[in-house]
Amino acid sequence: MQEVKNPKKPMIFYYLIVLLVILSLNFIVLPIFTEHQVKEVDYSKFMQMINKKEIGSVNIESNQIIFTDKDETHIYKTGVIEDPQLVDRLYDSGAKFSSEIIKETSPFTNLLVGFILPMVIFVGLGQLMAKRLNSKMGGGMGAMQFGMGKSNAKVYVKSTSGIKFSDVAGEDEAKEILSELVDYLHTPGKYREIGASMPKGALLVGPPGTGKTLLAKAVAGEANVPFFSISGSEFVEMFVGMGAAKVRDLFKQANEKAPCIVFIDEIDAIGKKRGGQVGGNDEREQTLNQLLTEMDGFDGSKGVVILAATNQPDSLDPALLRPGRFDRRVPVELPDLQGRIDILKVHAKKMKVGDNVDYNAVARAAAGASGAELANIVNEAALRAVRDNRKFITQADLEESVEVVIAGYQKKNRVLSNKEKLIVSYHEIGHALVAAKQTESAPVHKITIIPRTSGALGYTMQVEEGEHFLMTKDELLNKIATLTGGRAAEELIFHQITTGASNDIEQATKLAKAMITRYGMNEEFDMVAMETVTNQYLGGDTSMSCSLETQTEIDKKVRETVKEQHAKALQILEDNSAKLHELAKYLYEHETITGEEFMNILEAHDEPLPESTTDEF
Template structure:
């Protein structure tokens, strides 16, 4: 009986615990309503689980009754009947208790499963709440970190912006002596500002350098700061354009503030056209991008006279700059940095060749004359590519052949190993021989340099451009041409078509010379409408728009003059080729054999001698 009592007490205690987890303090009421007999056997306490005295008395009475029935066997039958009734009632109560215990155990299992599910859901809810709390704390930390970084940036921005070392001077700049003379004024002011201020002169706030790419504008700005021995601050204008509005203007303010604190100094803005283009030529959709330009205008206006800060900007497109940027008071001085002339190119070749092992017999003057239109960066690249070619060939030094190869590779493209059929080779050889022959016998044209049938770059198949190269003589670049030289250039351009007609027949001319004929047509049009060299058209110059709107009579006259010039040039070229037909075929045969002939080779062949190769 004691074990059963303990079992009942344990089950009821578990039931109370489960109900309290699910329903709280109302668990006793639910137990009384659901199983009233159980409530009779126990008293619900909120904090304790103990059996009632009635339950103990019930079992004690049953135990006393059994003991007395065993001791008093001689009692009357009526008493025995009463005792039998009480035993029957006790058995009924016990069976009822067992029945309730089974129900309690079943319900206890159900409530336990529900309690487990509820506990899991509560744990998941707590985990989700904890994760959200961690994310929120991380967000607060990142915001605090960014604010702290901004604070540090504001506190230490002067130390974050450092000037570049001015380790170059005007002695390191080759050529462009006229530009250096203009920059000497800026250097003199930065060295001794009192020399100008005591006379009442104010130094220009800005200096704008213009010119083709690779002419050394950035190098000149560094040399200016190095010559004056002042701080040099470099700004790439493209880096001021950021996806966040106002970032470029903020960066510009910081650089100028640091430059003012550390004056005298030079602030150099490279490729200023990326932020300083004309606002009227752009749509208003990009108005937000002009904040950097507006900040630059304000900074240039905000300088005090003789503040010791000089702003130098560089651009390749001076024509697209906003007029407010180039007006007096901002960029007062405009310095044009041109391409180097032949003498300056010689000096550049000498300088860059001194850095590589080269043949002492190099013809530097020929290299300079054959690189008309090349910048200092181009010449540096030519020498570097020649050194690479010499290394690939296993040579110990750079020779003239390596430099010629590098020059043609950079200017015309990589040599193509394109397999051409024999008919195409014959046509190209005759055409290039004709160009070389007319150039050689021309009185006013540019002298011949070399002729070749090798294809480079996209110049594949029938020649899209003339492969024969000309070379100015002397130490002067031909920046202008007189009337005879223009007509000689027309003869040169018409030589290829004239040779095709003469050798292969007028019905067998090829389309390969079409590009050359287009160039000849444009030159003839410029002769009439731009150069004012035509006696019939006069010196009246027409722009392309005016020419399109000109009267029909003028347009007819223009076409007649262009056709006349082309026909006369064709006739002169044909006369030269007809009189030297034998030499033409001989040059073509040697081109097919050797692929490339220089000026000396052509002279040797035209003298009737054989090449020694």
């Protein structure tokens, strides 16, 4: 949708005008009204004029000599030098001695130049600035506040080429809910006929990058009405009351352009819960109070719809969420498998893509990705195709771009030593082999020992065959065993451990703790929640809600769980040591193997290997 911009000069423009006026007073106006100008010369010039008898009047003071030319049209001054015969020479040259060479300006001139003229100029300039600000801000306090009470909402006018629901994929439920708002803006009569009133507001809730702002623009595009967009942080001002003034101005503009849509992004910046805590933000609370008042006061029948977006719904004030203000809460979650496929196709429409691209395979590899990340994946694939001098995107480009988003770019300048490369090979094959030898474990998709910019020296990618929404206890335990497989391989083959398992340890511990504290998968604690999750859309921070004694017992259970799965992984690798050596050697030589290659080697008929050590690699 096309944004409407009102041209306006910045405040620095008016400050420059004031500066120019002051400079003109000092360097142009004042010299015109001044009745004299004194020019400073050196003493030799003074002596030359005496010798040529060009001195008219002279006044000798203790620290300077002031004199005029013969016509007394110019006034000069110079320093004093010890000269006992100076007076005689001046007398002989015909100079007249006078103490009133410099005449004071008249009191009227002083009053005119020093007070009246500056006042007239500044009053006139103030009137000009007030008119300009009034014309842009609607007059009143807006002109006095130099725009601090003016909302900075971006206005998008009606546009047939704007964003539509067809441009938003993967959020079918959200589009279905919001389409009713569009229908009301188009045909309000059929709703009024039955007595229904339009919802005043809808709150879009979801993780970052899922398309909340895009959905809001799509609603405006489908309804073909003006769209006001502003961020919650733009209401926050240094002076108390300015944020409330911006809210009033925003709703005033919206009522004038009704029917329209007002979108407030990141509304949690001003909509957080109020309370009597010490150090509260009076400005933010006043802004929130004004927003609540405006939402209650405006006439919904005019067709003004308020949309807001946040990824911290738990922090919002209950008064803001009640029916009559935000009547609907629209979840905008991470897309499922089909949603990811649709999003990839939407973004691929703008690109030149090969005919053999399998969007299903790419979407499965990008499990858990948001719409913004999927758009980035397609763009990265296009950039890779250009780097390789190709005219279209291939399947390999998309698969590599998934890895770039997940693990970063390949670090081509980082060369591992042979020993480190061998350790990483066994570590990654340890993960893959433990995963493959367990039931109900995701298939191995790719194994690589090429370092990435994320800091990973290698990784094993597992991809589910289909969409997975629930995980059983056995699946979680298998996942912990898979995470410990890398360290287990190091212990089994090299009889020592490295720092390479730090991320594995962190994930295994976190998963084991969640099984006990949140999922109720421990017989001793049963179905008792020991941990609460906050900010579920921003990383899911957790906090314990049990006694210190219980926390100690939980820590013990977590250690036992991880230790059991670690022993299980060790046993699997011992039972399949021949395949461990064979696969590690293959990975060491090729650096990257696909899941298909991995399974072919694993399922091949076992041949007796010659007795060897890892040094032979």
